Amino acid sequence: MSNELLTVTPQELKFRFELRKQIPSSLSLFNPTNKYVAFKVKTTSPKKYCVRPNTGMVAPGNTTEVTVIMQQQKENPPDLAACKDKFLVQSIAVTDEKESTDFTVLFAKEKKDSITETKLKVSYIVPNAPPSPVPENDEGEYETSHASRGTPGGGNTVLVQERNAALAEADRMRRELGEYVTQVEKLRTQVSGKESKVATVAGFSVMHILLTALIAFFIGRFTDTLNPQY
Incomplete structure (x- = not known):
């Protein structure tokens, strides 16, 4: 936008809004005249x-960059969707570059109708929210992903199951x-109730021998089962 003395771009300052961060934007002031402004x-x-x-x-024909932070x-x-902040760029022509280095004094003594102004609006650009790592309305899949992790140790899962x-x-x-x-x-x-006589072998009854053999057989199988070969 031109205010006769300076061409100010852009016409609207845009800030990519983020919390707890300083956000810069920039202005370009171009002097199309043959005077210092x-x-x-x-x-x-x-x-x-x-x-x-x-x-x-x-200077005449030059551009000055202004950073707004x-x-x-x-x-x-509260006005994130429609910012109400505004900026105003005032400019005056000076006959000599060294006429004054105190710009506050320079603008204060200048007549109001000789000061040109450019008004700028402000808007915020809100970044899109990042996608959720967990799909919405898909709790079943989420539970499944947890269950598929298995027990600690990874490769020992089969051994644990066999054990x-x-x-x-x-x-x-x-x-x-x-x-x-x-x-x-x-x-x-x-047999004892009928008072039957049971033959003995080396002082032991046949029933005792049978019982001992049966217990030994099952103890052997039980021990092998508790110590499987992997």
Whole structure:
């Protein structure tokens, strides 16, 4: 936008808004005249923005870059969707570059109708929110991903499963052994009740030998089950 003395671009200052970060934007002031032009940048929110430089001199045919920095914001402003802040670029022509280096005094003594002005609007660009790492409305898949991790150790999962199966088999055999022992005890009781004479071998009854062999057999199987070969 041209104010006769300076061409100011862009016409709207845009800030890519992020919390707790200083956000810069820039202005270009071009002097199309054959005179030196002094400028001054003002804003409706001086505590919110820092302008560098906020005053200066632009030589004929030259361009001066001005940086506008929005200070860190701790929370979203209420006018985030439609910012109400504004900037004003004032400029005056000077006959001599060294006429005055105190721009405050220079603008103060200048007649109001000789000061040209350019008004600028402000807008915020809000970055898109990053996608959620967990798909919405897909809790089943989320639970599945947790379950698929397996037990600690990774490659030991199969060994653990086989070990558990072996222990279960050993427990089953132990119960069967108990049942066989119970049956043998019943048989021995029946034989004793009839006062039958049972042949003995080396001082032991045949029933005792049978019971001992049966227990030894199951103990052997039980031991092999508890110590499977991997």
